[in-house]
Amino acid sequence: MSLLKFTAMACVALTLGACQSLFQPNMHTALQTKRDAWEHTKPGCTTPDCPLVNLDVIHFPDEPDLDPIIERRLLQLTRTSNDAPLPASLKAYENTFLSQAPTGYGSYLQSKVREQHDGLVIIEVSSYLDTGAPHGTPGRGFINWSRQQHKVLTLQDMLVPGQEATFWKAAEEAHRGWLTTRGLASDPKFVHDWPFKQTPHIALTYGGVILKYDVDTIAPYALGQPEIKVDYLRLNGVIRPELFPGRG
Known part of the structure; x- marks a missing residue:
C-alpha cells in the first residue's frame, strides 16, 4: 500500500471517528440532573403535626426515559403490603395520603x-413512613441504568x-466479613438469629457491588439498613466483564 493511500485511509478513519463522537453520547461525561423538592401538608390543616408528604426527586433532561422509571420505583416504596395497588402517580399518591393519613x-x-461511571447511572431511591411511633418504616432500592443499552440492568443482565x-x-462470604468487622461473628446468637439472605437491592458501584438490606432483614432495626460490599476481585468470571469499572 502506498504512503499516499495509507494516509488517505487514515484520514477517512479519523473523520468517521469524529462523526461518531458527534452523534454518540460521551459515556465519560456524567448526565446532568434537575432536582425537584417540596413538602406539602394536608390542605386546611394548621396544627404543627399536620400530615405531610415530602418529595426530593431528580430528573434527567437528557435521558427522559429514566423519569417514569424513577417515579414507579418511588411509588413501589409507598406500598405498605406487597398486594397493595400501585398509585397512578406521585401526585395521586400525595392527594390520597394527605386526605386519609391521621394527624402526625x-x-x-x-x-x-x-x-x-463507565456509562452506568446508579440511582438510589428511598422512603420513610412516619406514623408517630418511636420507629418509622424506611425503604431503599437501586436503579442500575445502562446508557449504552438504554435499560435498567437486572441481576441476570x-x-x-x-x-x-x-x-x-x-x-455470603462478604457478609461474613461484614459480621467480623462489626464484632458480630463471635456472637453465636446473632449469627443464628440473623443469617445471610439474598436481596433485590444491588448496585454496580465503582468500588464494588453493593448489596443493600431493608431493616430487620439480616440485622435488627437498630443497625439500620446494612450495606455489604462484594469486591470485584471476587467476581471475576461472575459479573459480565464489560461491567467491571474501566473495562466498558
Whole structure:
C-alpha cells in the first residue's frame, strides 16, 4: 500500500471517528440532573403535626426515559403490603395520603444519583413512613441504568450466564466479613438469629457491588439498613466483564 493511500485511509478513519463522537453520547461525561423538592401538608390543616408528604426527586433532561422509571420505583416504596395497588402517580399518591393519613403521619420520598461511571447511572431511591411511633418504616432500592443499552440492568443482565449461585456464594462470604468487622461473628446468637439472605437491592458501584438490606432483614432495626460490599476481585468470571469499572 502506498504512503499516499495509507494516509488517505487514515484520514477517512479519523473523520468517521469524529462523526461518531458527534452523534454518540460521551459515556465519560456524567448526565446532568434537575432536582425537584417540596413538602406539602394536608390542605386546611394548621396544627404543627399536620400530615405531610415530602418529595426530593431528580430528573434527567437528557435521558427522559429514566423519569417514569424513577417515579414507579418511588411509588413501589409507598406500598405498605406487597398486594397493595400501585398509585397512578406521585401526585395521586400525595392527594390520597394527605386526605386519609391521621394527624402526625408523614411520608418522605427521595431519589438521588449515587454515582455515575463507565456509562452506568446508579440511582438510589428511598422512603420513610412516619406514623408517630418511636420507629418509622424506611425503604431503599437501586436503579442500575445502562446508557449504552438504554435499560435498567437486572441481576441476570449483570451476571455471566450460569453464575448466579457463585455470585450469592461470594455475597455470603462478604457478609461474613461484614459480621467480623462489626464484632458480630463471635456472637453465636446473632449469627443464628440473623443469617445471610439474598436481596433485590444491588448496585454496580465503582468500588464494588453493593448489596443493600431493608431493616430487620439480616440485622435488627437498630443497625439500620446494612450495606455489604462484594469486591470485584471476587467476581471475576461472575459479573459480565464489560461491567467491571474501566473495562466498558
